[in-house]
Amino acid sequence: LKMTYGSPESLEFTEEVTHIMAEEGWNVGLELAEEQGAAPIMEEEFTITPALLAKRPEMAADGIRVGDKVKGRVLLGRYSRYMQQFPEALRERIATKGVRFTHHSSIAPTGTISLSLGNNASNGIEPSFAHHYSRNVIREGKKSKEKVDVFSFELLAYRTLVNDKAMPFAEPGEGRLPDYFVDSSNIPARAHVDIQAAAQKWIDSSISKTINVPTDYPYEDFKDIYFYAYEKGLKGCTTFRFNPEAFQGVLVTEKDLESTTYRFTLEDGSTIEAKGNETIEYDGELHSAANLYDALKEGYYGKF
Template sequence: VHFTEEVSREMALAGWEMALSLAKEKGPAPIMSQEFTVTGEMLRKRPEMESDGYQVGDRIPGRLLHAKYSRYMQRVAEAAPELVAELAETGARFTHHSSIAPTGTISLSLANNASNGIEPSFAHRYSRNVIREGKKSKEKIDVYSFELLAYRELVNPNAQPGATNDAQRLPDYFIASDGVTPKEHVEVQAAAQKWVDSSISKTANVPTDFAYAKFKDIYLYAHEQGLKGCTTFRFNPEAFQGVLVKEQDLKNTIYKFTLEDGTVVEARGDEEIDYDGELHTAANLFDAIRDGYYGRL
């Protein structure tokens, strides 16, 4: 947790140093030069402005509001007072520096499924349900974590998640999202969030049989830690299997299909079913029919 906070702080400081450098080279963001009228609400929320002599109706440039009276920039000033003093004088090239999107969003798009830094991979091998043009249900795509692919390339090409034999077993340090407790998920986000001035998101994965009281406590603890938001994921096939699905969860889930003649057909979630001229996994076919989007994607 401490390491996460240190890394986030250094990234923030480097970013605001660049904001100052770019402002000196190209000029600050226009809003930094814009003047704003001091209101009573401003003084209530930032009593230090009144201590500095500001009164209702006074004018103040955006660069001062941003660098001196933003709670976030006040934290930055504790680590780099000279930097923030210059930002107050010159203005920054941009108004916001950092945002952390969910691993499944940014990592698959930009980084070959690498972790975004504040949460481990969802799993080292899992399925992602995607919409394909012309397909009547979602398609199951196998996904591998960046660290697994790198380990196979550099160390052991036969490595497999969950393997028990020495020839395929992964080292103990291969941790996935379900190897981190919900409390630890919250603490890591809280540590990183101190230095993130825009949005931040990570997911706390909880077991399917997680007790409601403990589930509720995750959100209470997140509130105590001052999190901007808290996201949890619990595999619940009765409601929705999710976009990201572990193979073991699919294998352990039985789906029941009732045919027109009343016959009930059972299939594991990962089994393929030939239906209506297409192959579907049982889980995706069940969801599509139950939720009414079969053939409408």
Template sequence: TDKARFDWDNYKEVVKVFTRMLDNVVEINGLPLEQQEGEIRRKRRHGMGFLGLGSTVTMMCMKYGSPASVEFTDKVARELALAGWEAGLELAEEKGPAPIMVEEFTVTEEMLRKRPEMKRDGWKAGQKIPGRLLHAKYSRYMQKIAEENPELVNKLAETGARFTHHSSIAPTGTISLSLANNASNGIEPSFAHHYFRNVIREGKKSKEKVDVFSFELLAYRELINPRAMPSSEEEGEKLPPYFITAEEITPVQHVDMQAAAQKWVDSSISKTANVPTDYDYEDFKGIYLYAYENGLKGCTTFRFNPEAFQGVLVREDDLKNTTYTFTLEDGSTVEVKGDEEIEYDGETHTAANLYDAIKEGYYGRF
């Protein structure tokens, strides 16, 4: 509704608490190799991310991929970065900076070529420079942070940060479903607001189809309209137009959303741009060029092909629009839609799951 708002103060406080928690994880990392142990203690890097961005955008009455949602994503990632580095300074003052920050490095000609500002500041090849200065003053990423909070970065240059890296947006599908009531995962939009999840049940010979609803749909039905359903044509069941899903978002919009977050994320982002099955090849190549031009560190695309892949998550329309052909013992064939149920071997299966289980060779192995 128009009363929806995002609690920025609480968000920033959670980021700071979470940063302290991740710093503590370094102490109990449990890494098996001595080299790994040494690496993590030297840099104390971690990768804080978030999930539920797509759900939040929808609940704020914005369409994922719209200019308003891109601006919102930029702020979400920026505030996470600023709050995180503020905590990084506090932790360094309290417990000491990461060891790499107090190490000294030899200035090279390559450094001066890649960072001409070092030469302007009087640095020469062969001189020694502390890690805290290289990180805070001459990192392209930290220079962006300095544009927002120069005082913070100046203090980090003096003290050294508690860690070298703070953020990374990972895929969080399982966590989103099991711990967040199916909020959208990572930086992604919701896969669909009502779909099926293929799950393995002990003793069942193929995967079982289970109904799943998105977090934002559940919230909308709880707070606004309990009858609301995606794709419904009934007047009392329609959802607002900002309830869109991954397949309704253009590849360019996917890239725009990732680019908005990427400039504030000092490590990597997991993000997938969904492309239509009949997408033109030249346009497909253009996605990667557009991603490169927007500074993305990586770009992943997904094109649905039911003949080659029957995924864990399945939309109802995909099942209805896909025909599977079964060859019987006498050589005859039967064609059925993916959402139709088949009685086979004493159990009821959806055609899609039965076809996939037989084709992939895992039928009856659970």
């Protein structure tokens, strides 16, 4: 689509997609209710309290008073702030007949999860962690995690359909990726928040995403991410900052590994240093320096 993640057109597109998915989903919920019956709570009666009436003054305008009993389908179809975004005809069908479910949409931070399906599933609202990076996986019988190269789905698709020589960080020329090929390492933190805010408008259940920030990200800017998320009305979000001194992590970029030095203390008290992406032979096996360091430090070496 040639849209840069977080750009105005990408925000508009994100909202449009989630809107269509939600509206079509509720229409299907109505069809399922006709076939198999509405959710039981749709016929359940709820007593109107002063607090509820204060939050929904339109109920009073419709003649509903404190102490009245109103069915769940009516509360959902006519008085849910979320449902009031949808066409009146759809809402009235829900209020009249009920729907098969009470909630339709939820978005999880599926950047890593999408890899588990053959790297052929959508990231949801997550950008790719990187277009070429390392994933640390547990192999039975191996004493530390194994470093495995991973390529993003969009890079593989681009190489197949457009340019088979394209690679991240390629020098200007035939292998250079277009500018809209961004990943979590070069997407501004606020763009993550903006994307979630665009999607969240049409998500009635839970939604969250991961905001990746560089290791050297200033604390004041980091702190402001949460204030900005609050201002945008986000239900929730989380941040990830690569910190090699604390934890190696599951997904690691080659740049982070190359720029991180690990120090190993030998039995005689001497130390050796190695870059995170260097290979070390230890205890009869080959390990990346980063994974060996993490396994020894965390105490899981040899326990897989």
